[in-house]
Amino acid sequence: MFKFIVLFGSLCIISSLHAQDYRWQQRAEYVMDVRLDVKTHKISGNQKLTYYNNSKDTLRKVYYHLFFNAFQPGSMMDVRSRNIADPDPRVGSRILKLKDDEIGYQHIQNLKQDGKDVSYKVDGTILEVILAKPILPNTKTVLEMKYETQVPIQIRRSGRNSSEGIAYSMTQWYPKVAEYDFQGWHAYQYVAREFHGVWGDFDVKITLDPSYIIGGTGRLQNPEKIGHGYEKSGTPVKKQSGELTWHFIAKNVTDFAWAADPDYTHDIVQVPDGPELHFFYQKGDKTTENWKKLQQAGIRHFEFMNKTFGKYPYDTYSIIQGGDGGMEYPMCTLITGERSFGSLAGVMAHEVSHSWYQGVLASNEALYAWLDEGYTDFASSESIASMFNEKNPHADSYGGYFALVKSGLQEPISQHSDHYTTNRAYGIAAYSMGTIFLHQLKYIIGEELFYKGMRQYYNTWKFKHPEPIDFIRVMEKVSGQQLKWYLNYWVNTTKRIDYGIQTVIENENATFATLERKGEFPMPIDLVVTYKDGTKELFYIAMNETLGGKPVEDTSMTRNELEAWPWVNPTYVVKINRKASEIATLEIDPSMRMADIDRKNNLIDISQGLKAYTDPTK
Ligand SMILES: [Zn+2]
Structure with missing residues (x-):
């Protein structure tokens, strides 16, 4: 997300195998078939999840996130927002004021494991499934679910009718299985921020009114039927009557997001030796010119990231007007669009950089927000600085950190991101202190080894869930220095350098x-x-x-x-x-x-x- 305050070779193959050996990870294959009624804003969904238990543990329960349940008066997200000293103005007390037809919910209608009914219970945004039969180590099970969702008025990230008039920002929108790893289940109530997901594949069919245009994660499988700029034959697709089904497939990702609006303009540009970039935005005085200019900035940013931090591995990426600010998802982002060009390029670069630090190096953001927001902020600031010939790309991060130290509000950045006492302390910890962690590491190990280490980290840990110690181990190997003291002081304590x-x-x-x-x-x-x-x-x-x-x-x-x-x-x-x-x-x-x-x-x-x-x- 974008902070709201401002805003190789054989060696690599060996290290990559190494990483796999000692850290197993679960796998999820989703097949979804959903219908969105654009009059009632309700989704009727069918979801088949093939869940692979690659752990050494026998699982008797499985947890899902039901994020839309957070958008109800009295939810934990609502209460948290109304009690924190410095609430996010986008949330404030808006959830409390939602009427019945404006709230979000996810109602599970039917849940089966390998064809047998299972019992379950819902607590806020967490669904606990008591399995009919345990999932043994190294086996899989199929969980089939029917559910009904009401898409809430857009409050935070997802929902309908965004402030810029985007009809549907569909993120955190489906029952999503929680991650289980060597630390156990990561089934957190949704109160504010940061996500974590299971690596896997998504096969998603979305049926809705044919006037809507969808952008999202993955590649569209039926472009010739859909049209709307996706078709490449040059033959315009005949106007459809009845509803239209969009079919997307995304492989080796941790989440699936999309957005839909009848007024989207859809442009495609190609990054040389890189992905196809799709842009979805509403034409207007505040958007068209900047969104056209953004397309070349997008290409330059991908080129900078590929060269500096490792190669983007997917063949498409979509930059979509939607949401509230900016939020990263695999192979796409939702950002607000009515911005100055500088702000638009900045938020685009930030969210795109998340494809490296979250999309591909899928660390647990909730536990290590600095490892995703901080690294993203670091990379995007360097790219933007090179694009606009700016010096000192990280000066603001240092300024923010020094001011936080003076304020007395600093907390250790090892905290779960939802549990900071103030949003400010979280923001500086995750973005600024994460950035400084890297820029300061350049000072410790030297610039050249630093960038070599960043690429080695990416190539060693891509498509996995790296932990802070995994990053430091790569940097130790690259630099020949012992660096655990640095990780410990910077992350686990509030001790200062003077x-x-x-x-x-x-x-x-x-x-x-x-x-x-x-x-x-x-x-x-x-x-x-x-x-x-x-x-x-x-x-x-x-x-x-x-x-x-x-x-x-x-x-x-x-x-x-x-x-x-x-x-x-x-x-x-x-x-x-x-x-x-x-x-x-x-x-x-x-x-x-x-x-x-x-x-x-x-x-x-x-x-x-x-x-x-x-x-x-x-
Ligand atoms: Zn971010």
Whole structure:
């Protein structure tokens, strides 16, 4: 989702097999046949789910998400929104005011396992199924369901009649089986945000009024019958009478989303050596021009992502006007469309980047929102910066983090995303701190290895559910450094980084700078000394927990590799073999990649003499 505040080779094959060996995952094959009545906004649905239990456990129950049940007065989403200190303005108390014909619901009418009736119960947005017979390890079962859904007025992400007049934003719209993994079931009540799903295939037939145009996950199987821009024969499809059935197939994805509107314009462009991009938007003063320009930006963004972070593996992607802000789904996104071009390109780049960090590397977003929102924010900011020639793409993330630290509202980013005390703390944790986690990792292991590691992470863990430790293990292998300390400090604690230059003295034609670790968070140090003659010298101090160091990043200056700094030591003395009178400035981390909460003591200027710094007043 988009934050509402702003807004290779043989080695790879080996690591990929490795990942599979030690982390099993469930599999879900959905066959859905649904009919949407556009007069009553009700869906009658048939769903056949073939569920593969690849775990070592015998399953006696299965859980589904019934997300639409959240859009009812008194639901947990409603209560949460009315009680949190800083509610999402899109929700506020709107759920409380929904009338009976405006709420959402999912009523299960019939549920069978391998042809036998099973019992079940519904608690809010969770359906618990008590199986007729247990699913043994490495076996499958077929769950067949009939249900009726009422599509709610659009409040959050999905629903009918969006603020921009999109008829149906159909996300989190079908009974979706919860994920079961080595941590157990992930059956969370839907109160705000973030999703998780089972890898599998979707075969979806949607029947509705023929005037509606659908965009969504997967590839349309019957374009010649449907028309609406999907047909490539050039022969316009005859106007249909009666209802029309759209047939989509999506393979190896974790979810299926779609949107429908009678007024969509549907354009298709091709990314060279990449997917077909489909754009669905309503023509208008606030949209047409920007959505036409967006198509070239979309191509450029896919090219940047493919080159920098790994290749998008599907053959289509759809950018659809709908929803409320922007939200990512496999092979598509729903974004609001009435935006300035900059904002539209930004939200498109963000949601498209989720195809890497969520769509393909399907980490549990609810548990590790930073691993999906943060990485997405990081990648899309770099792409947008390259597109618009901007410097410092991550400056806003650092600014947001420093302000949160000052506010006293910071919480550890290891939390489940629904459980933060404030939406602000969640937003900064997931987006900004996730971004900083990566940009700061560049500082620790060096830029080149960092990007190599990002691509290796993608190729090792694609089509799986990587955990934070999986990411760090890839980065450890690529960099040769031990990095678990970094993951632990940044994710599990609210400890801060603060280094400073305490004193500078001169003795026997050499200069001695005493560096101080004022915060509890240890880091390796780049100390750059700029001489009065304009030359620079880097004093690189690894932190001993890393068991190594980074390669030379900047060949324009000499690098002195000093002995590692034991993380327990509060101070470290650097000897510079030049007189103090030859030095202009000393600076810790001029790249500003380290999230040092007080940079005032990072840079000292001794060009006018040592006097001010020889006396350590603390
Ligand atoms: Zn996002």
